[in-house]
Amino acid sequence: MKKSAIFSCVFLLVAGFSGAGYADDLTEAEIATRDEAFSKSMANCVLVGSFTIDGKESKGAPKEERYEIESVTKAAENQWIFLTRVKYGNLDTKLPIAVPMEWAGDTPMVTLTNASLPGLGEGFSARVLFYEGRYAGTWQHGPIGGHMFGAIEKPKAETPK
Numbered sequence: 001m002k003k004s005a006i007f008s009c010v011f012l013l014v015a016g017f018s019g020a021g022y023a024d025d026l027t028e029a030e031i032a033t034r035d036e037a038f039s040k041s042m043a044n045c046v047l048v049g050s051f052t053i054d055g056k057e058s059k060g061a062p063k064e065e066r067y068e069i070e071s072v073t074k075a076a077e078n079q080w081i082f083l084t085r086v087k088y089g090n091l092d093t094k095l096p097i098a099v100p101m102e103w104a105g106d107t108p109m110v111t112l113t114n115a116s117l118p119g120l121g122e123g124f125s126a127r128v129l130f131y132e133g134r135y136a137g138t139w140q141h142g143p144i145g146g147h148m149f150g151a152i153e154k155p156k157a158e159t160p161k
Contacts, residue, residue, distance in 0.1 A: 034103075035074050038072070038108055039071070039072050039073055039074065041152075042069055042071065042072035042082075043069075043070070043071050043072070044069070044070060044071075044154065044155060045068075045069050045152050045153060045154050046066060046067065046068050046069070046152075046153050046154075046155070047065070047066070047067040047069070047135055047150055047151075047152055047153075048065075048066050048150050048151055048152075048153055049064075049065055049135065049148065049149050049150010049151060050062035050063060050064060050065060050148070050149060050150060051063055051065050051139065051146055051147065051148040051149075052146040052147045052148075053144060053145075053146045054144070054145050054146050056146075062147075065148065065150065067084060067085075068084065068085040068087075069082060069083070069084050069085075070083040070084070070085065070094065071083045075098065078100050078101055078102060079098055079099075079100060079101075080098070080099055080100075080101045081096050081097070081098050082096070082097045082098075082099060083095075083096050083097075084096075084097060095117075095120075097117060099111075099112050099115075100112060104129065107129050107130070107131050108129065108130050109127060109128065109129040109130075109137075110126055110127065110128045110129075110137070111126075111127060112124060112125055112126045112127075113125050121141070122142075123140075123141055123142040124139075124140070124141055125139070125140040125141075125145075126138065126139045126140065128148065130152065133151060133152050134149070134150065134151055134152065135148070135149065135150060135151075135152060136148070136149040136150075137149075
């Protein structure tokens with residue numbers, strides 16, 4: 001998997017959440033409730049799916065992707081912090097990634113444009129939406145881009161002994 005594909009997708013991680021109402025129709029209390037529910041749905045989840053690279057679709061199946069998310073918190077009106085675990089080659093670290101997020105009705109969508117990620121590079125863009133336990137969208141890192149899609153999974157609870 002190319003480094004640019006991995007790192008351009010890593011911050012696009014989110015859990016599926018179906019909130020109520022449109023932002024323009026919601027009170028501040030309803031927005032706070034929606035945002036809290038979204039944060040809870042994102043806590044300790046893993047995005048498991050696939051991504052494509054434009055121009056390479058005919059050369060086999062989409063590539064597998066897996067992104068661990070420890071938490072997602074709202075930092076400002078449309079700014080959210082995703083605490084993710086990045087594993088690539090010898091790198092294995094937690095990385096807080098700030099991303100703009102908009103709501104399309106009851107659907108959260110990351111809207112990143114030409115962002116720089118410390119230690120990872122510049123020119124990251126994405127539009128990824130999350131709904132009903134799934135994610136789907138597009139990603140771009142410089143001249144390379146594609147699609148991404150998959151399921152949002154929570155770890156299975158361990159059975160007490």
